[in-house]
Amino acid sequence: MEMMLLWSLLLAFSGSQASRSVAQRNTEFAVDLYQAICLSHKNNVIFSPLGITLVLGMVQLGAKGKAHHEIRQTLRLQENSTGEEFSGLKSFFSAISEKKQEFTFNLASALYLQEGFTVKEEYLHGNKEFFQSAIKLVDFQDAKACAEAISTWVENKTDGKIKDMFSGEEFGPLTRLVLVNAIYFKGEWKQKFRKEDTQLMNFTTKDGSSVKIPMLKGLLRTKYGYFSESSMSYQVLELPYKSNELSLIIILPAENVNIEEVGKLITTHQILKWLSGMHEEEVEISLPRFKIEQKLDFKEALYSLNITEIFSGGCDLSGITESSEVYVSQVMQKVFFEINEDGSEASTSTGLHVPAIMSLPRNQFIANHPFLFILRNNPTESILFMGRVADPDTQKMKGRDLDSL
Numbered sequence: 001m002e003m004m005l006l007w008s009l010l011l012a013f014s015g016s017q018a019s020r021s022v023a024q025r026n027t028e029f030a031v032d033l034y035q036a037i038c039l040s041h042k043n044n045v046i047f048s049p050l051g052i053t054l055v056l057g058m059v060q061l062g063a064k065g066k067a068h069h070e071i072r073q074t075l076r077l078q079e080n081s082t083g084e085e086f087s088g089l090k091s092f093f094s095a096i097s098e099k100k101q102e103f104t105f106n107l108a109s110a111l112y113l114q115e116g117f118t119v120k121e122e123y124l125h126g127n128k129e130f131f132q133s134a135i136k137l138v139d140f141q142d143a144k145a146c147a148e149a150i151s152t153w154v155e156n157k158t159d160g161k162i163k164d165m166f167s168g169e170e171f172g173p174l175t176r177l178v179l180v181n182a183i184y185f186k187g188e189w190k191q192k193f194r195k196e197d198t199q200l201m202n203f204t205t206k207d208g209s210s211v212k213i214p215m216l217k218g219l220l221r222t223k224y225g226y227f228s229e230s231s232m233s234y235q236v237l238e239l240p241y242k243s244n245e246l247s248l249i250i251i252l253p254a255e256n257v258n259i260e261e262v263g264k265l266i267t268t269h270q271i272l273k274w275l276s277g278m279h280e281e282e283v284e285i286s287l288p289r290f291k292i293e294q295k296l297d298f299k300e301a302l303y304s305l306n307i308t309e310i311f312s313g314g315c316d317l318s319g320i321t322e323s324s325e326v327y328v329s330q331v332m333q334k335v336f337f338e339i340n341e342d343g344s345e346a347s348t349s350t351g352l353h354v355p356a357i358m359s360l361p362r363n364q365f366i367a368n369h370p371f372l373f374i375l376r377n378n379p380t381e382s383i384l385f386m387g388r389v390a391d392p393d394t395q396k397m398k399g400r401d402l403d404s405l
Contacts, residue, residue, distance in 0.1 A: 023381035025076035027268045029053065030383040032074075036301035038263055038388070043206065046292045046335050046387035051181040054109050055331060056302075058131055059179065059310055062123045062319030067309040074305050103187035103241060105384070108157030110134035112150060112178045117321045140175035144168035150180060154334070158184035161336045165295070176326050177317075181333040185375070185385070187241040193218040193287075193341040203288060204369045206259060206390035213392045214289040215368070216341055224363055225278035230265065232257045236274045237283065237365050244378060248339075249274065250287070251372040252365060259370035259390060271374070286366040287339065290392040295334040302331060337385060 030049035037045055053075060060071040071077075111127075113119065115137045127135060134153070138146045147166035154165040161184040171178075193216040201215040223238040234253040241247065251274070253262045299311060309315045310328040317326050375385040 024268055026053070026382055027271060029075055030386060031266055031268055031271075032305055033298075033301060034263070034266060034386045036304045037296065037298075038260070039304065040300055041296075042260075043390045044292055044294065044388060046294050046337050046385060047296055047298075047333060048107075048181070048183050048335055048385050050382060050384050051107060051109065051183050051333050051335075052298055052331070054107070054131065054133070055111075055179040055181050055333075056307070058109065058111055058127060058133055059317070059320075059328065061126050061130065062120075062317055062321075063310065064316040064318055065309075067315045067317065070307045070309050074302075074307050103243075103246060104159070104185065106158045106161075106184040108134075108154050108162075108180070108182045110136055110150075110153065110180045111320075112136050112138050112146075112180060113321065113326070114176045115139045117176075117323050117326060119321055120319065123320050140171045140178075141173065143171040146171055150178075154180065154182040158182055158336065162293070162334050165332070165334055170330070175329045177328050179328060179331045181331075182335075183333070183385075184336045186338075187246055188342055190240040190242050190244065191218075191220055191222075193285075195341050198289060198341060201286065201368060203392055204255070206370050211392070216285070216287045216289055216339075218285050219282065220285055221280060221282050223278040224281045224283045224365065225274060226363075227274070227277065232261060232265075234262055235363075235365055236278055237285070238278060239287075246384070247376050247378055249374040249376060250365075250367065251374075252367050253369075253371070255369055259372070259388060263372060263388065266372070281363055283363045283365050286364075286368065288367060288389065288392045289340050290389065291336075291338045292387065292389070293334070293336045295332060298331040298333065299328075335385070337387070 026049070033047070033049050033052060034045075037047060056071050056075060060068060060075075060077075063071060109131065110133055113135070117137070119135055119137075124135060127133060136153075138149060140146055147168045147170065151163065151165040155161075155163050162182045165180065165182060197217045198214050199217065200212045202210045203213045203215075204210055220239075222240070225236045227234055227236060232253065234251055234257060237250045237252070239248045239250070249271075251262060253259060302308075303311070310317070313325070313327055315327045318324075320326065370388065370390040372388050373386070374383055376382070377384055
């Protein structure tokens with residue numbers, strides 16, 4: 001599994017004040033990016049701030065002047081550092097490889113440059129040293145062949161889960177540099193849900209309509225919290241994955257609360273408040289079984305975060321290539337993410353069971369309306385994914401998913 005994470009230095013300094021401050025900066029960027037994306041996306045949203053940090057780090061390595069400054073400022077990197085922030089990448093790569101039996105996190109990142117430009121040897125060396133990401137020369141003028149080549153590379157890097165990353169229509173005669181980021185995640189719950197307990201239930205979508213979807217059901221002792229503020233109330237639940245390295249944090253507003261209003265509450269401080277305010281309790285859980293596969297172009301979101309120079313014709317990317325004609329045309333990310341009884345992929349096992357008769361009152365977490373989620377790497381306090389489920393797309397479900405219920 002080939003991947004490199006910019007936030008990996010947290011692993012090397014786990015528990016120290018330095019680690020906490022870096023984790024905070026990364027969470028701040030993740031929250032900023034989420035808010036920016038939600039300005040233009042009103043339905044389902046899923047993205048990896050980690051992946052975008054990685055591709056921006058690749059550009060920053062070869063950017064100079066205003067372009068360099070904007071990226072470092074938005075990522076909250078110290079201006080006087082000279083690469084120390086990437087020094088933990090190798091140790092993280094080794095550590096994450098050791099966990100490959102417990103979860104899969106396939107991250108494919110590449111910088112695609114128009115043929116005819118020469119990439120500097122120094123940049124090639126630095127990129128390999130810090131990011132282990134691909135740098136490829138392609139002919140964007142042959143848009144169809146270029147799209148097929150990039151899509152095939154992404155498909156191979158993500159175990160065949162992410163297909164058709166690009167179509168030929170997405171490239172034009174002025175395309176010079178495209179940043180590609182594709183992520184496939186697979187993990188098993190620490191405590192799995194029993195398939196025989198899954199049942200069809202109504203889910204009220206963001207627009208108020210109702211759809212039938214498969215709902216996982218289980219009785220679990222896990223971290224849970226009820227919060228009320230700004231005249232709105234909501235529940236927060238943590239579902240740990242196997243080994244406790246990763247956790248899915250779900251934020252479920254009360255039925256009368258607008259999901260977008262809760263989304264506006266998300267800040268670094270708020271996330272820390274949720275994490276510290278949850279306690280282990282017995283919870284009766286109903287959670288949609290769903291898949292989200294989404295491709296996003298981050299150009300507009302990054303513009304709103306003041307990363308603009310890399311998209312202009314006059315930007316200085318002379319650390320990558322000598323040509324003054326090179327600028328970033330697109331920053332594309334595609335994510336495949338799935339929630340089911342086992343976690344992310346089907347396998348045979350016993351799991352949690354909800355008794356038919358419940359004699360004692362207990363907390364109920366029934367996610368039958370829009371909710372937010374954060375997938376977090378616990379040792380590093382890094383956010384791997386953030387998102388919002390406003391309308392589980394039953395059209396993309398395989399027939400057996402519904403027929404089995």
